[in-house]
Amino acid sequence: MARALDMLSIVLVFIGILVLMEILHSGFITPANISLIFLQSATRAILAVGMMLIIISGGIDISVGTVMSLCMVVMGIAVIDGGLSIYLGFVVAIATGVVMGGINGFLIAYAGLPAFIVTLGMLGIAQGLALTISNGRSLYGFPESFEVYGGGSLFGVPVPVIIMIAFALVMTFVFYQTRLGRYAFTIGGNEEATRRAGINVRLWKLGLYATMGGTAGLASIVLASRINSAHPGIGFGYELDAIAAVVIGGGSLMGGRGSVSGAVMGALIMSAIRFGLNVLGMSPFIQQIVVGVILIIAVWLDTIRAQKTARGR
Amino acid sequence: MGISADGGSAPPIVEMRGISKHYGGVAALDSVDFHVDRGEVVALLGDNGAGKSTLIKILAGAVAADAGEIRIEGEPVSIASPARAKELGIETVYQDLALCDNVDVPTNIFLGREIRRPILGGVLKLFDRKAMMAETRRLLDDLKIDIPDVRARVRDFSGGQRQTIAIAKTVYADAKLIIMDEPTAALGVAQQEQVLSLVEQLRDRGESIVLISHNMSDVMRVANRVVILKTGRLVTSRPVWSTDREQLVRMIVSGIEEPRLAEGPEHAPAQRSATP
8 A cells, every 4th residue: 555655646747847847948748758758768777777776686787887887888899890690699798798797696695795885886897898898989880770760669568668568577577476586575674584585696696797788789679779889988977877766766785675666657758857857958967967966855755754764563 | 282192112203312512621412312202292401501492403404513413313414504403303493594585485484495387398487376375374364364465565563463474484394393582582571472372383283393592381281291401501301391490590590400299100211411
């Protein structure tokens, strides 16, 4: 019941933002604009769903944006320079993400380093790798068949949105019906109890970060298909949106709580805000400030909520 | 009083002999003998620093003994890790580390041993939530544990309910021996009653239990036998009917064994000598 109310309030916030934009900029709410918000939310939502799982387990991954850049560039080089088929390119992108995420997971779970520091280091490493192997250039010339994924639509629904929905459905199963998902919840709730239940907590943590990496790989495919090219600097900043989306969507940085639908709604809200700021003609520089402020406010509200819950017990 | 009548022929569920453990120069346990017969509730008593936590940690695989022998149903074993203790059928209810507050009852009961069903011809195994829910309901009803909605998160329950869920979890694990570390500590009176009546019920079903408690009336009520430690040494091991609350407190404080207050048959195999 409480969860249904939470969800309702998130949906109301989304509608509220749309209405606010309509007031500030008459004619904002059109089918075309709404469709664009959904289209632009696809990459964010995919990252946010992966981030939700990490944050539920009590962790954090701030390397997702630049790991996504790296996946995209590796795929670009493999397909455009290396002549690999686009489908093998998809595999390469996701594998790159899984490896980088796996390194994060190993350092966090087995070496016992703090997730924030490990993924901060990885943020730099992935960014540097993406720039180095691409020589800092953007890669153009994906096969035409690729454009279908970013620009095509099925029954009027853009393909990236379909991929996002399909991913959300698969991840709903993962969250509630698989060990990876359930153990993310129990590790986030009580890591020691999970360990004492005989569960290999380290291995599952490694699996969680590898999953996050693979998710960044998938997001890179969707983003690259939309712009039909690969850019080494494009992903930086997406980690901010993903974390903000998770917290807006009801995830708690204390761990143990969150949902797929919350992550998707959080991403939609972030996309609506960014799209709205664009329509209002606000510069990308100012947008960054706004997103940063939203993230801090969302975390602040989450902290207040956590304190209330603790007192209410 | 629900004591198994195996006439003393079967080996004890758990038997520890000459267990010693030193921390630096301090002996936490000094050649202690301890055993639990099938269907017996043994209360382990002693002041802080008596060595009772060390003794159960050794049984639970959390601490390794320096010397001594452990047998389970007569078989010598070594309990190198908590996972190994579980494999051997030793389940522990910890004071506060037993449950994940943020998930529901079935997730807690089945943590680490979920019921899963194969899909796509066994490529993938998904949790069978329905089966786990039904099993949980059956288990709780069976133990007369009052939990209205098993799908509620554990944090929404009272301390007493949470403790009974934690105990039910060990019952479901089909434990040979259940260790309970202060199960009624930090609970209100009504909630203590919930937990104690569950322990009584388990005793009457023939479960073997080690109970650590500071509460003498709890001990007199649910235990078959009491074992007292003092600064790492065994003070006494005797049936509850041969002692009383005041005598227990005196022996816990002084560490000196007193004569039994009543004579009668030992229900279990003869007490083993405290000297190696």
